[in-house]
Amino acid sequence: MPKIASAQYDISFLETWGNFEAKVRRWVDEAVTNQADILLFPEYACMELASLFAKEVYSSLSGQLDALQTLLPDYLALFKSLAVNHGVYIQAGTFPVKHSNGEFRNHAYFFTPQGEVDFQEKLTMTRFENEQWHISRGLEIKTFDTVFGKVAINICYDSEFPHYARLQVERGVALILVPSCTDTQAGYYRVRIGCQARALENQCYVVQASLVGNAPWSEAVDLNCGAAAIYTPVDRGFPDNGILAIGKYNVPQWVYAELDLADVTRVRLAGQVFNYQDWPKQFDCE
Template identity: 85%
Template structure:
């Protein structure tokens, strides 16, 4: 029964790499000291790294994306080393990465205690990402192997589209991680409702992390709000409202929960309803 920690992570103006590394180490250590074995950070938490560059760079939507590429190797090495040091799985939020085609895609990296890592790309872009920031959609839907079973990632807006989570559930995922970044209360609730719907449909755990706090200096993530939470199936053996744990709105904190992943198999097999099993039947209607 792994313990998961989901972050309500505060974006800051850090100015130096050492400040970012120290902050990240402190967050990871706190969760690990509280026996968390899976850690989830929010989407675009890395954008505070833009503060390491000049105002001309961090004030430019395109400029900060280009500049961040120089820090990607150090970013990956930092999270890789922390996952190994603390023997935890870390979903480090997301990082916009430039591909050989010249386009940027939003990567959610997943690090293992063994020092391996892979990533899920964001598959559907918001209007801001598409029209203003010019970040492109990814193409591949993945699941990741852990000692606890298969884990999947829906990046923020992706959680609002059921076919992504469904494919991951059919590939064996019993836990879906949702790093999110929302700048309005309505945006937060859209993702939250999407997370709860995916947990209901697939009878699995869905965990949301939220970026919080204001960064007036940033053109990309100037306003951030939300709450981290662990959502469950709505059935016997789980909370009646489908909420195992949820943080205080906009507070900087870790939110913890112990996950009974074996109960996912049980509820899919013996639940009051069979949302997961009955999904294919919905396509028989004429």
């Protein structure tokens, strides 16, 4: 059974790459010490890297995106080495990446113990991302192979659209990772409710990570709130409320849980209800 660690990660003003690397290493070391196999960081956790640049850069929505591209190789190398050296899977949150056509897309990178690196792009953008930050939507829905089975990623707002998760579970996924970044309680609860709904209707695990803490220096992620949690089917053998573990609201911490992915197969075949099986059935109202 894999043990997952989901982060309530606090954004910081770091000033140097060394400070960022030291912080990430501390977080990863703590999760590994607690025997986690899969680590999940929140959406836009990387935006604290904007604090490595001058004020005119980190206070500019467009300027910080361009500047961050110079750090992407080091960012990928850091998380790749941590995954390999510790023998764990890491979903490092998200990083806005500039494509050859000039578009920025929000990448959720997935690192394996074998040194493989892949990513899921965010598929539906919030109004802020679309209208002010000018980040474009991705087009491909992926799944990722692990020794524990297939894993998928719904980036924050994507968790509120059931067809993404449905396609992923139909491809064999029993665990969906949701890195999130929300600046209001309403935003946090929208993502949380989406996560719980996806866990219920697909009879699978859904794990949310949250960015927490305020960064008044940042134009992009100045306010952040939420709680990390592990959500489950609401059925026999799982918690009655569908919450396996949840963190203390807005407090930096890891939230841990052991996942029995075989229970997903069991509940889909012999649960009190058949949410997963009954999804394709059409109701004829004529």
